[in-house]
Amino acid sequence: MKLELNGQTREVDAPDEMPLLWALRDLCGVTGVKYGCGMAQCGACTVHLDGKAVRSCVLPVASAAGKKITTIEGLSPDGSHPVQVAWAETDVVQCGYCQSGQIMSAAALLAEKPDPSDEEIDRAMAGNICRCGTYQRVRDAIRRASSMRRARR
Amino acid sequence: MTLSRRDVLVSGAGLLIAFHVPRKGRAAQMDKKPSVDPNAFVRVAPDESVTVLLAHSEMGQGIWTTLAMLIAEELDCDWSKIRVEHAPAAPAYAHTAYGLQMTGGSTTTWSEFDRYRIVGAMARAMLLRAAAERWKVRPRSLRTESGFVVHRTEQLSYGQLAEAAQRLSPPASVELKPKKDWKLIGKPMRRLDTPEKITGKAQFGIDVQVPAMRTALVARSPVFGGKVKSFDASKARAVPGVEQVVQMPSGIAVVATNFWSAKLGRDALQIDWDPGAGAELDTGKLLASYRELAKAPGTLAAAKGDADAALVGAARRLEAEYDVPYLAHATMEPLNCTVRLEGGRCEIWTGTQFHGVDQMAAAQVAGVPPQNVIIHTPFLGGGFGRRATLDSHFVAEGVHVAKAAGVPVKVVWTREDDIRGGHYRPMYVHRIEAGVDEKGLPQAWRHTVVGQSILTGTLFEKFAVKDGVDAQSVEGAADSPYLDAVAARKITLHSPRNQVPPQWWRSVGNSHTAFAVESMIDELAWAARRDPLEFRGALLADKPRHLRALEAAATSAGWGTAPPEGRARGLAVHDSFGSIVAEVAEVSVDARKRIRVHKVSCAVDCGQVVNPLGIEAQVQGAVVFGLSAALLGAVTLKEGRVEQSNFHDYRVLRMPEVPDVTVQILESDAKMGGIGEPATAPIAPAVANAVYALTRQRLRSLPLRLT
Numbered sequence: 001m002k003l004e005l006n007g008q009t010r011e012v013d014a015p016d017e018m019p020l021l022w023a024l025r026d027l028c029g030v031t032g033v034k035y036g037c038g039m040a041q042c043g044a045c046t047v048h049l050d051g052k053a054v055r056s057c058v059l060p061v062a063s064a065a066g067k068k069i070t071t072i073e074g075l076s077p078d079g080s081h082p083v084q085v086a087w088a089e090t091d092v093v094q095c096g097y098c099q100s101g102q103i104m105s106a107a108a109l110l111a112e113k114p115d116p117s118d119e120e121i122d123r124a125m126a127g128n129i130c131r132c133g134t135y136q137r138v139r140d141a142i143r144r145a146s147s148m149r150r151a152r153r
Numbered sequence: 154m155t156l157s158r159r160d161v162l163v164s165g166a167g168l169l170i171a172f173h174v175p176r177k178g179r180a181a182q183m184d185k186k187p188s189v190d191p192n193a194f195v196r197v198a199p200d201e202s203v204t205v206l207l208a209h210s211e212m213g214q215g216i217w218t219t220l221a222m223l224i225a226e227e228l229d230c231d232w233s234k235i236r237v238e239h240a241p242a243a244p245a246y247a248h249t250a251y252g253l254q255m256t257g258g259s260t261t262t263w264s265e266f267d268r269y270r271i272v273g274a275m276a277r278a279m280l281l282r283a284a285a286e287r288w289k290v291r292p293r294s295l296r297t298e299s300g301f302v303v304h305r306t307e308q309l310s311y312g313q314l315a316e317a318a319q320r321l322s323p324p325a326s327v328e329l330k331p332k333k334d335w336k337l338i339g340k341p342m343r344r345l346d347t348p349e350k351i352t353g354k355a356q357f358g359i360d361v362q363v364p365a366m367r368t369a370l371v372a373r374s375p376v377f378g379g380k381v382k383s384f385d386a387s388k389a390r391a392v393p394g395v396e397q398v399v400q401m402p403s404g405i406a407v408v409a410t411n412f413w414s415a416k417l418g419r420d421a422l423q424i425d426w427d428p429g430a431g432a433e434l435d436t437g438k439l440l441a442s443y444r445e446l447a448k449a450p451g452t453l454a455a456a457k458g459d460a461d462a463a464l465v466g467a468a469r470r471l472e473a474e475y476d477v478p479y480l481a482h483a484t485m486e487p488l489n490c491t492v493r494l495e496g497g498r499c500e501i502w503t504g505t506q507f508h509g510v511d512q513m514a515a516a517q518v519a520g521v522p523p524q525n526v527i528i529h530t531p532f533l534g535g536g537f538g539r540r541a542t543l544d545s546h547f548v549a550e551g552v553h554v555a556k557a558a559g560v561p562v563k564v565v566w567t568r569e570d571d572i573r574g575g576h577y578r579p580m581y582v583h584r585i586e587a588g589v590d591e592k593g594l595p596q597a598w599r600h601t602v603v604g605q606s607i608l609t610g611t612l613f614e615k616f617a618v619k620d621g622v623d624a625q626s627v628e629g630a631a632d633s634p635y636l637d638a639v640a641a642r643k644i645t646l647h648s649p650r651n652q653v654p655p656q657w658w659r660s661v662g663n664s665h666t667a668f669a670v671e672s673m674i675d676e677l678a679w680a681a682r683r684d685p686l687e688f689r690g691a692l693l694a695d696k697p698r699h700l701r702a703l704e705a706a707a708t709s710a711g712w713g714t715a716p717p718e719g720r721a722r723g724l725a726v727h728d729s730f731g732s733i734v735a736e737v738a739e740v741s742v743d744a745r746k747r748i749r750v751h752k753v754s755c756a757v758d759c760g761q762v763v764n765p766l767g768i769e770a771q772v773q774g775a776v777v778f779g780l781s782a783a784l785l786g787a788v789t790l791k792e793g794r795v796e797q798s799n800f801h802d803y804r805v806l807r808m809p810e811v812p813d814v815t816v817q818i819l820e821s822d823a824k825m826g827g828i829g830e831p832a833t834a835p836i837a838p839a840v841a842n843a844v845y846a847l848t849r850q851r852l853r854s855l856p857l858r859l860t
Contacts, residue, residue, distance in 0.1 A: 095536075135777060
């Protein structure tokens with residue numbers, strides 16, 4: 001089947017029910033998207049499907065065919081997406097493993113709600129677990145990205 | 154500062170420096186004679202890059218930046234030209250205090266504070282001499298400035314000097330900068346690993362791709378210590394993508410072209426297990442048996458005076474029992490290990506905290522000399538102790554599978570494998586009896602600790618287990634700073650054994666001893682009708698660092714002022730890994746009796762500060778880690794089987810549950826301590842003490858649950 005992945009068309013030979021996560025990682029070699037739980041509990045596998053954040057570990061690859069799939073690799077060509085810039089300025093990352101998913105969730109949130117309330121941030125990010133406990137700086141970075149976008153307008 | 158021995162390595166790439174500091178108590182390192190070639194700590198290249206090699210693993214704690222700061226401070230290089238790499242497994246990278254290459258115990262920064270600065274100073278001295286020879290002047294007439302050697306109006310870059318410098322012999326000794334001249338140490342520095350980690354480029358073990366590599370999942374015994382009786386792999390082999398099913402010591406491995414096929418294949422295995430004696434394990438019964446044990450004293454761990462007699466003679470006697478469950482680390486990156494056996498070499502890609510031990514274990518399984526085991530270390534997706542395994546089980550297993558399959562293999566653990574895989578923070582019970590005087594101050598203290606020893610039966614036993622007492626089982630209890638004010642005390646330990654593999658878990662023994670001791674101190678304060686802060690102050694009167702931390706945290710939390718309606722505060726201070734952390738938690742309880750932590754005010758004294766931005770992150774992270782355990786974490790067993798399996802039933806804190814954590818760093822002249830772990834331990838008692846202040850219910854079991 002054909003996947004629209006980060007602006008390119010990729011042909012993959014996968015059984016329909018294979019989770020998108022493993023098609024991306026093992027068949028397309030796109031490893032920024034992470035495995036953490038396999039049951040949509042931790043958010044490490046978050047990607048955008050037509051701009052919406054989805055958990056790729058429970059999404060059959062067949063249902064992603066024909067839709068625009070964006071992984072962390074496709075969020076910006078050089079790490080310049082406002083969320084990534086805010087992440088760097090806030091010094092968010094620790095081990096880094098969950099951060100692709102955190103950033104993809106945050107980017108989807110801000111695309112939909114450019115100026116989210118604290119509660120909206122909490123709600124949008126509740127599905128992303130970080131064992132290093134970077135949550136506080138994640139929250140700060142989302143606020144920073146939001147104000148950067150405001151300033152840019 | 155002078156080095157006793159050093160090796161300078163020469164390569165075409167520029168200047169490389171490696172050296173070995175003398176060490177005592179050298180534990181088992183695989184190779185007596187350091188092999189020279191890859192042992193470099195810094196590489197200055199003609200392209201102006203300065204590459205720092207890390208003798209320890211970056212698992213989130215920030216050493217990728219901190220150790221680079223130490224070298225850059227002395228080398229005076231351009232910070233933007235710094236690159237960082239993990240070092241290979243080799244004797245040159247042995248821990249300066251432990252003699253074995255490893256990452257753990259919150260030791261990296263203090264144990265490398267001298268070595269990495271010396272390396273930077275040596276490299277700078279050689280670049281200076283190279284420039285002096287070029288200009289035919291004395292090195293003393295030169296200075297350095299951010300990657301350049303400067304002579305009057307002329308300058309040469311480090312890159313221009315790198316090749317000449319590599320031909321020089323290293324200085325016999327180097328002078329380190331006095332503290333007043335530091336430009337980097339003590340300044341907030343952003344992480345050097347951020348660009349890779351925010352773009353998906355950072356490579357973790359699970360991301361490793363090796364030519365012809367296959368992915369394997371292993372079916373391990375559902376009961377600890379169980380063995381395969383027989384198995385039928387016919388359905389597994391029929392799964393598309395599954396290539397092999399092989400048996401090896403830890404179970405049955407399904408080897409496939411990709412993870413998903415391996416998982417479907419493993420699901421299709423039919424295995425008849427002989428569960429063995431582990432099938433009897435039941436954490437409810439285990440807890441009851443630990444409580445029974447706690448009624449009688451165990452092996453003596455520490456004592457002063459006659460605690461038994463003092464308890465009998467005390468004006469008032471209080472006793473309490475505390476318990477904590479098994480805990481999984483649940484690192485975000487599940488364990489994995491990639492192995493290629495080829496040409497008498499065993500190449501391993503894995504996120505490990507334990508290079509020295511893993512190299513030996515892999516050599517044994519692969520049947521090659523340890524120096525032929527090459528360990529490549531990608532980033533670690535969390536460690537917390539889980540990747541420092543005393544039995545190297547996940548590395549040894551990877552080698553077994555690669556050997557049995559005859560192809561390069563990446564063994565991947567699922568989250569279920571991780572949660573059910575043992576190697577937990579062990580369950581513990583603490584019983585404390587205190588005899589107090591008329592002011593409520595303890596005069597007698599009898600503390601009985603019950604729980605599995607992590608180190609008994611391992612290669613570290615001879616270093617850490619003395620007279621039957623594993624020091625890590627009683628750390629923070631036997632040496633509690635409160636006890637100096639108690640005339641008669643006795644701390645004893647029972648170390649029952651069972652089939653559950655125990656493991657270091659962020660803050661190790663302190664994760665349970667701080668809960669017991671700080672809860673009991675709080676109970677004594679309330680029993681004496683004294684303010685918990687004032688009461689602790691009375692006991693710690695001659696401990697200025699503890700007092701300062703307590704007062705700083707309390708002031709920041711507004712201790713002594715009324716908390717917002719429906720909230721209360723609790724505090725704790727704990728001394729571990731050479732650092733002192735005080736924490737005040739502000740909590741409320743909702744209508745469903747769930748505990749909500751709103752704010753945590755921390756004050757930390759870790760001695761000399763290297764990177765305050767990193768310290769803040771570690772303290773915030775440790776509080777969240779400890780709070781997950783305090784409010785949610787428990788692994789339970791029934792009929793030998795772990796009842797939890799993934800994040801839905803082994804809950805950890807999520808963003809809406811995370812408090813605001815403020816961190817005050819109290820710089821002091823004390824010996825540098827650790828920072829990765831010490832803030833983990835005080836949060837559970839701080840919250841329990843706050844819950845008591847709010848509800849007058851004393852919660853003595855973790856996770857904390859109101860009834």
